[in-house]
Amino acid sequence: MPVSDQSPRIFAIANQKGGVGKTTTSINLATSLAAVGKRVLLIDMDAQGNASTGLGVKRSERENSSYNLLFGEKMVEECVVGTKVPRLSIIPSSMHLSGAEVELVTAPNREFLMQxxxxxxxxxxxxxVIDCPPALNLTTLNILVASDAVIVPLQCEFYALEGLAHLTKTIDRVRSSFNPRLELHGVVLTMFDVRNRLSSMVANDVRGYFGDKVYQTVIPRNERVSEAPSYGLPAIVYDMRCAGSQAYIQLAKEVIKREKSILQNERAVA
Ligand SMILES: Nc1ncnc2c1ncn2[C@@H]1O[C@H](COP(=O)(O)OP(=O)(O)O)[C@@H](O)[C@H]1O
Ligand SMILES: [Mg+2]
Structure with a gap:
């Protein structure tokens, strides 16, 4: 699908590992994109609902959730909830999503429900922007089939690269079997600690493996970023000046820049 002013671009924030920064990246990338003037919809597809909580969505506002959307029970507009961030809306998740896997197994067209x-x-x-659960399951498969591109957050720790071959193989398989337009948009290094030599070593390894696909912007480990969700606020709103917020704003600019070059390449091919 061409990048156009008309159709929204759909990003899956995916990594089957938990605790690598998917939800933090979903919230703060979505907020930063909105801050630079883009109209953004965040879809929380993790039953834990951390993206919904982190954006201050009350339980009472979660009646129509991403679960209802996935199973075709509700339309996008019926599930959307506004946030405190101008131009940013969210479709919250619900605990029902934890049962989605079992239901998806026997669902007709089970890979295409999200699409x-x-x-x-x-x-x-x-x-x-779709916040994925920490698994390469049917829910994540549905998200990948519905997406244009995948953004992979990688925590700068010893086992960062473990399991990534499985993720990239899954992306390749989705592209060849279900969704030819799916691409790896980029890899974002998260929770980088300048005082820890391991962080730099991991960052180098990841750049060696993924080359240009790794964004120049690195997200530092930052206490303000981890505090913000308990106030129901994105870090960008909680403390715009902190290093973590500034990094996410930078990441959004880099994502938009990469989008422009994707658009140019598509025009060149057409
Ligand atoms: N840049 C960061 N600095 C400090 N803590 C972070 C940062 N990014 C994420 N965290 C914390 O790490 C934990 C896991 O992050 P999260 O985004 O929930 O990961 P995932 O969605 O992949 O499970 C959370 O407690 C979060 O607040
Ligand atoms: Mg999460």
């Missing part, structure tokens, strides 16, 4: 749900998404959004 169908987002098919008629209004041109109200420039970007849709």
């Amino acid at each position: 169908q749900a987002l098919q008629h998404i209004e041109n109200k959004y420039d970007y849709v």
Whole structure:
């Protein structure tokens, strides 16, 4: 699908490992994209609902959730909840999502439910950012089939690269079997600790393995970033000046820049 002003670009924030910064990246990248003027919809697809909580969505506002969206029970517009951030909306998740795997196994067209749900998404959004669960399961497969590109957060720790071959193979398989437009948008290094030599070693290894696909922007480990969700606020709103917020704003700019070069390449091919 060409990048256009009309159809929103859909990003999956994925890594089957838990605790690597998917939700933090989803919230703060979505907020930063909104801050630079883009219209953004965040979809919380993790049953834990951390993205919903982190954006201050109350339980009472979660009646229509991403679970209802996935199973075609509700339309996008019926599930959308506003946030305190101008231009940023969210579709919250619910605990029902934890049962989705079992239900998906026997669902007709089980890989395409999310794609169908987002098919008629209004041109109200420039970007849709989807926070994935920590698994390469049918829910994540549905998200990848519905997405244009995958952004992979990688925590700068010893086992960072473990399991990544499985993730990239899954992306390749989705591209060849279900969704030819899916691409790896980039890898973002998270929780980088300048005082820890291991962080730099891991960052070098990851750049050696993924080359240009690794964003120049590195997200530092930053206490303010981890505090923000307990106030129901993105770090960018909680403390815009902290190093973590500044890094996410930088990441958003880099993502938009990469989007422009993708658009140029598509035009060159057309
Ligand atoms: N840049 C950061 N600095 C400090 N803590 C972070 C940072 N990014 C994430 N965290 C913390 O690490 C934990 C895991 O992050 P999270 O985004 O929830 O990962 P995932 O969604 O992949 O499970 C959370 O407690 C979060 O607050
Ligand atoms: Mg998460």
